[in-house]
Amino acid sequence: MTERKEINVLNENVARIEQEQPIGISVLGPGAADWEFWLTSAGFKLANQEDADVILWVDPEAKDFPAIAKDPRCIVVGNSKTNALCQQKKITYVKDVNDGEGIQRQLEEFGRKTRETLENPTLAKSRSLTVPPALSPQRPEKKHGIRLQRGLIKRHLPPDAPLEDPKGELREEFREESGPLSRRKDIIAALPSLGEDERRLKQYIQEKSEGEYRVLEVAESYADLIRAAEKGFFEVILVHRELPGLERNLVENLKLLREKAPGTRIILIERQSDDFSAMYKGHLDVIDLEWQVIPELPGHLVSLLKGQYERQPENHVVFKWEDERKPVTSLPSVRTSVLSPALIAYHSAGGGVGKSTGATQMGFVFAEMGYKTLIIELDTEKPSLLRAVGAAEDCPGLAAWNHSDFISERTAIEAIRRTSRQVHGLYVLPVGPISPKKVVLPFHLEGLNGGEEENVDPCQQAAVFYSAALKEFQIVIVDTNNSCVDPPVFMALKMAKRVFYVMEATKVFLDSAEAHIEQAYDLGIQLSNYRIILNKCTANDLLSLRTITQTLEIPVSLQVPLDVEGYRLAAHQGKPYKPKTKKGISPWGEFCQNVLQDLEVPITTSQAKKPSLRNWLLGWKKKS
Known part of the structure; x- marks a missing residue:
């Protein structure tokens, strides 16, 4: 009789889970407000403390731990000190506050366990009677991490680090959160x-x-x-x-x-x-x-x-719907109005010089200015685009392309939409998802069916690819690999309105640049489109600017000061570069303005409201 009763309870639990009854969570602690919106967005239900399946304590104080230890529904989120205290007192805690999907999964599992414990103590004692995997509903695969609320969750400092630096100024890590990309x-x-x-x-x-x-x-x-x-x-x-x-x-x-x-x-x-x-x-x-x-x-x-529901509409402005609608089954047409699209290529003769960093920083600036911008990655040796912009690691990228995607510009546009991702208004098309395996670009694939595909021209494929991208985007930036005879790299250098060759002011880099310029000339690439970017510049550079320009006969467009830590932090956070000093100015903003004027691309900028730094700082102090 007891066994049948337990099975009936088990069936009720399974039915409830299959109906996707949301987990009820009560949020307590100093940082509760930061989590409530994210919890509802993640599919949880906010509940009062008595009715909740889970009680989530955010940054609890020492006086709260006795009450937390007594209630099995409690789970804690906090810094490393808080986690250590939870381990000592054997209290459940959130393991990684930067993993949105992991937090959602942990809260769901914890909530279901507390439901079982509270509704049927017998099941809690015998774990063999919990819901078997064969009866558990399969959670749909999530391709993108859930963006947690900025502030409390994204922490890059040790728990003991002060909010302000020794001079009493707001630390750089926190100033970045109020940038234009986070406000728009x-x-x-x-x-x-x-x-x-x-x-x-x-x-x-x-x-x-x-x-x-x-x-x-x-x-x-x-x-x-x-x-x-x-x-x-x-x-x-x-x-x-x-x-x-x-x-x-x-x-x-x-x-x-x-x-x-x-x-x-x-x-x-x-x-x-x-x-x-x-x-x-x-x-x-x-x-x-x-x-x-x-x-x-x-x-x-x-x-x-803006959440102001009572305002009256502006009756003098009316946009009319089109009477004739397109059939649902038709392929979507190109919707971006591109007056003067521009293809820009970044190239260098070796790795580690800052080519990919330059392409990423330029993409951030153009996206912030309001241009629909795409970065294409062709470097299969050291792919870094997804990490540099903070995109999802499972972006399909060029690895998901096949020969049929290059048939026409229309099919290429569809493939770009299918395999690219958007982060902070910037679109990225990497070589493939983050993986230890080296990706083979689709331009290098041989025929699969023994037919016409064996005779495909990879240069023609690349031309279709770039032409399609220029119809969908206003600015296309290609982060090339080091070989200019590689078909997609060759066509990018040939079709680009501007090629930025990145190097350092040393004799070794100058020799490599000379060799590349000679090879590009032999390949018929237009050298008048080339410009030099000198990276990692210092006051003690071994070669002068005059020596470089006279040797290569190519103008230098930008000298980027040396700041290894600054660019390393930007790449780690997937954000635009910010100088370490408060009054420091990033060189990329003015540079991109000059590039647009040089290429005669219409310049359109947008200004976002800047929140009060004082109010923002006070909010952080309250949370701390």
């Missing part, structure tokens, strides 16, 4: 086709929000929306109920969208409420979705984004 919010706009008004709507949102919001992706069908959501983290997704392909199965489609975009604010727009609206809302209560009525765009859209 990128949007996916999934709306019925607006035709020519699409560009006006983008400009309207950016100007009216004073640069706080920017439409980075436009999706004209539900399939486009899912592909865009998989590229990276976006703060907001605006999706219209009449989006082609969405309402065919609206509830399940929106649930899938939430799964693809955890932590993103999703706003569903409809022109007017009808009999189905209430039914849909009832089914979608569990997925954290905002439901708004906007008869005509823009209406109160900008106020809605």
Whole structure:
């Protein structure tokens, strides 16, 4: 009889888990406010202390530990000192505060165990009667980490390190968090086709929000929306109920969208409420979705984004929907309006000189200026792009391409969208996911079927590839490898409006640069497009600027001061370079402005609101 009772309880537990009943969490401690939003975005339910499955203590004080030790539902998150104290008192704690998926997984497992313990003490004693793996629902694979709240969770200092430096100034690690990239919010706009008004709507949102919001992706069908959501983290997704392909199965489609975009604010727009609206809302209560009525765009859209729901719409501005819609099954058209696209190549004759760093820093600046920018990585020996920008490690990249992707520009554009990722408004196309195995670029693959694919021209493939990228993006930066006879590298150097050759001011690098210039001339590459970037410059450089320019007969565009620690920290954090000194200025901002003027690319900049440093600092002190 007892065994049957235990089996019945087991079945009830399985049924509850299969229904995806969210884990109820009560958050306590000084840092509780930082975690509440992330927990709801990750699919958990906030509950009061009595009803919670889990009590999450954030940065608890010493006086809190006796109460924590008595309640088996408690789990602690804090610094290394807190973790050591938890180990001593045998209290469960979060192991890695920088691993969003790991935290979500640990809280889910801990919550289920506490449910079993509280609802059925017999099961807690006999672990053989817990839910067997064969009956457990498979958690959907998450391709991207969940972005935790900035502040408490992202810590790069030891626990005892002070917030301020010896001079009383805010430490550099904390000043970086208030940079422009962290303040701007990128949007996916999934709306019925607006035709020519699409560009006006983008400009309207950016100007009216004073640069706080920017439409980075436009999706004209539900399939486009899912592909865009998989590229990276976006703060907001605006999706219209009449989006082609969405309402065919609206509830399940929106649930899938939430799964693809955890932590993103999703706003569903409809022109007017009808009999189905209430039914849909009832089914979608569990997925954290905002439901708004906007008869005509823009209406109160900008106020809605800012959370000011009571403001009146601007009636003098109206964007009209196109009457004729595109079929759902059709391939999405190129949506980026590129007036003067530019292909820029970074090259060097050896590794470790700063070629990839330069390409990444330039990409950060262009993305911050508002240009839709793509960085393409071709270096298979030491790939570093994903780490340098803080992108997900499982980005498919060029390793996922095959011969069919090079058939036309249209297929290449589809492949770029499928295999690239977006981070902080910057798009990246690496050689492949982070792996100890060396990647073979698709340009080097031999025919698979013994047919026409054996006679493919890799240079022609590369030309199609770059042409497609220039139709989808305003600026394309190619981080090449060291061999200029490699087909994708050769075509990048040949098609680029500007080639930046990176070197150091030493005789060895000068000899290598001379050899490369001679080889490039023999290959028919236009040397007038070359410019020199001198990296790691000091006052004691062995070669003068005049010697280098006279020897190579190529102008020097940029001299980058030596700052090994600064660039190493930027690469570790996946962020733009910041000089160590408070008054230091990064050389890349002005340099990129000059490059745009040199290439005659229209310059468009956007200013975001800068939060008060004093208020931000006070917030950090309170958390500490």
